[in-house]
Amino acid sequence: MAQHDLVITNAKIVDGTGAPAFEGTVAVKDGLISYVGTDKVAGQREIDAAGRLVTPGFIDMHTHYDAQITWDPWLQPHTRHGVTTFICGNCGFGLSPVTPESLSYLVPMLAKVEGIPHQSLVHGAKIPWHTTGEMLDYLDGKVGVNIGFMTGHSTLRAYVMGHDAVSDNITPAQIETMKGLLHQSLSEGSLGFSSSHIETHKDHEGEDVPSLHASHEELISLATVVREYEGTMTGYVHTGKLLDETAMRKMAEFSLAANRTYAWPLLTPGYASEEFSRNKMSATDYARKVGAELRVQSPSYPLRSYINMKSGLAYDQFPGVWNAVYRGTHEERVARFKDQSLRAQLEADALLIPENDNARHMSLWHTFKINSVKSEKNQKYVGRLVRDIAQEEGKTPFNALMDIVAEDGLDTIFVPVDESRDEKALWKFVSDCLRDSRTMWGGDDGGAHLDQLEAYCHGTQFLIHAVREYGFMSVEEAIHEFTQAIAEFVGLKQRGVLAVGMHADINVIDLDRLEVMPVELRADFPAGGERLYTDAVGFDYVIVNGEPIIADGAYTSALPGTVLRARRDTYTADISKHADLTQNPYLLAAE
Numbered sequence: 001m002a003q004h005d006l007v008i009t010n011a012k013i014v015d016g017t018g019a020p021a022f023e024g025t026v027a028v029k030d031g032l033i034s035y036v037g038t039d040k041v042a043g044q045r046e047i048d049a050a051g052r053l054v055t056p057g058f059i060d061m062h063t064h065y066d067a068q069i070t071w072d073p074w075l076q077p078h079t080r081h082g083v084t085t086f087i088c089g090n091c092g093f094g095l096s097p098v099t100p101e102s103l104s105y106l107v108p109m110l111a112k113v114e115g116i117p118h119q120s121l122v123h124g125a126k127i128p129w130h131t132t133g134e135m136l137d138y139l140d141g142k143v144g145v146n147i148g149f150m151t152g153h154s155t156l157r158a159y160v161m162g163h164d165a166v167s168d169n170i171t172p173a174q175i176e177t178m179k180g181l182l183h184q185s186l187s188e189g190s191l192g193f194s195s196s197h198i199e200t201h202k203d204h205e206g207e208d209v210p211s212l213h214a215s216h217e218e219l220i221s222l223a224t225v226v227r228e229y230e231g232t233m234t235g236y237v238h239t240g241k242l243l244d245e246t247a248m249r250k251m252a253e254f255s256l257a258a259n260r261t262y263a264w265p266l267l268t269p270g271y272a273s274e275e276f277s278r279n280k281m282s283a284t285d286y287a288r289k290v291g292a293e294l295r296v297q298s299p300s301y302p303l304r305s306y307i308n309m310k311s312g313l314a315y316d317q318f319p320g321v322w323n324a325v326y327r328g329t330h331e332e333r334v335a336r337f338k339d340q341s342l343r344a345q346l347e348a349d350a351l352l353i354p355e356n357d358n359a360r361h362m363s364l365w366h367t368f369k370i371n372s373v374k375s376e377k378n379q380k381y382v383g384r385l386v387r388d389i390a391q392e393e394g395k396t397p398f399n400a401l402m403d404i405v406a407e408d409g410l411d412t413i414f415v416p417v418d419e420s421r422d423e424k425a426l427w428k429f430v431s432d433c434l435r436d437s438r439t440m441w442g443g444d445d446g447g448a449h450l451d452q453l454e455a456y457c458h459g460t461q462f463l464i465h466a467v468r469e470y471g472f473m474s475v476e477e478a479i480h481e482f483t484q485a486i487a488e489f490v491g492l493k494q495r496g497v498l499a500v501g502m503h504a505d506i507n508v509i510d511l512d513r514l515e516v517m518p519v520e521l522r523a524d525f526p527a528g529g530e531r532l533y534t535d536a537v538g539f540d541y542v543i544v545n546g547e548p549i550i551a552d553g554a555y556t557s558a559l560p561g562t563v564l565r566a567r568r569d570t571y572t573a574d575i576s577k578h579a580d581l582t583q584n585p586y587l588l589a590a591e
Helices: 102-112 118-123 132-139 153-166 172-187 216-226 244-260 272-287 330-338 339-352 357-361 376-381 386-391 397-407 423-435 455-469 477-481 484-490 585-590
Strands: 004-013 022-029 034-039 044-049 051-054 058-060 082-086 148-149 191-195 233-237 262-265 292-297 368-372 413-416 439-440 506-509 521-522 531-533 537-546 547-552
Touching: 004 034, 004 153, 004 506, 051 191, 051 423, 058 484, 058 547, 082 506, 082 537, 082 585, 102 153, 132 148, 148 439, 153 172, 153 216, 172 191, 191 244, 191 386, 216 233, 233 244, 244 262, 244 272, 244 292, 244 368, 272 292, 272 423, 292 423, 330 339, 339 368, 339 397, 368 386, 386 397, 397 455, 423 439, 423 477, 439 484, 477 484
Parallel strands: 004 044, 004 051, 058 082, 082 148, 191 233, 233 262, 262 292, 292 439
Antiparallel strands: 004 022, 022 034, 051 506, 368 413, 506 537, 521 531, 537 547
16 A cells, blocks of 8 residues: 555544544545554654544534634634534524625624624625635635535525515515525535524624524425435524423424434533523424434533623613613713613613523623723723622622723623532533433534633533543543534534544544633734634644644644535435434425
């Protein structure tokens, strides 16, 4: 056999299948794995992995890098946490197909709903395409990761309806036009179709995003298009509230209509109660009984949120006058938060949130710790609890926080602190959720909520705490959840396992040295856009299609990524593994 391009020796191989790790060698030739075993083989380049794990690259099925990939081909720092394959176009949001008019709505909408700096989208996102095929062709050869895109419901509505997309008044002809666009996108390589009906998805004008204006019948009509194309997938988020039977039925019907599996966000361990999490998992039990298959995405660490009043995410869903505050310009919002009489109403309205509502924690003003500020006058508050600041200054916790926020022009970042939180018990619950057959690893929303989340580090956190510190899960099982389990659920060809003939997406990990670095606020996006940035130590090599994009812990300039296309790079995932297909009305009708 010809000499291998790359040989990784002295490795502790965790192959992604869940099988016990073993000492051996992994070799690569022409972007594919050419050898896995215990023999010594020769290669043009060699990596000595002594004392380190060698695993498949991780797969993230729920990200929002649709814009960032046009200026950052390595999707930093997400890839520093071992992820090599990304699925975008989630939640009904994407950047194809588009027109100049639809982009004029989509760009500020994405800035608001997904928490991406608006100036970075305006000045950084390169969008010279109109169709999905043109987008995929444009990105070919320009990416350092494997990346694929679904077609979004809100994107289709904006294309067909323009600024009327945020209207309930859609005609049958417009729905047919959307279906035609979806047919075109899927035929050109789109990985599937996604939509959202979650209440928190508000656009830059305070309106529900376009997909929230769609009827269930419109959603189902679009979903049926997907079943006509092999190698496609779906994504749908229905609600952030407790699920009743009606919600579960609608979620199952989406899977049935498309005849596809899908995973939806989000379990929120560390935020929500165990009861709330188990309610979400019960949607899978309902779906399987009627012939569908869906799972809830489970981040693999107790979620931590960096909250601010600037974006309005979740706060614009609070009762009473809160939504009105977030309409209008930024300057108008700042003025409203300074208004003492309006503040009194805001504080009173926040008390109307039920105790069992997942948003309740965002109104526990006394529990917030000030993480960062912009105003020099506010520097003295950094690292302090609002409870203590309020007591010291003789204010209510809400007014103490609002004074800081208003002085900062809404740029204050604060974090909830639960002093009674049992970290070990939480990591046990996270592990149990991840192991459950009704969940899939994911839901970190990489590329979105850049001022609030750094959840893309959740795999690293899990390996450090649940695997290394507490031993709640073996490293073999954890890696399986991050790799093969996802590849098979969404239908990725030749990815997720270290085996001969598979694409050579590989991590070399020093588990003993693995560390998540402190969260930073960096202004490293185009036009000085700011984001939270969380680095990692211990992913010594991250290899994509046989070429390191990280070597000895540092980024290289390599662009070995693949722009994924349906059918060429995917297959139709088997919906029948858990679902009772004898109950699927669409299949019964076909018979």
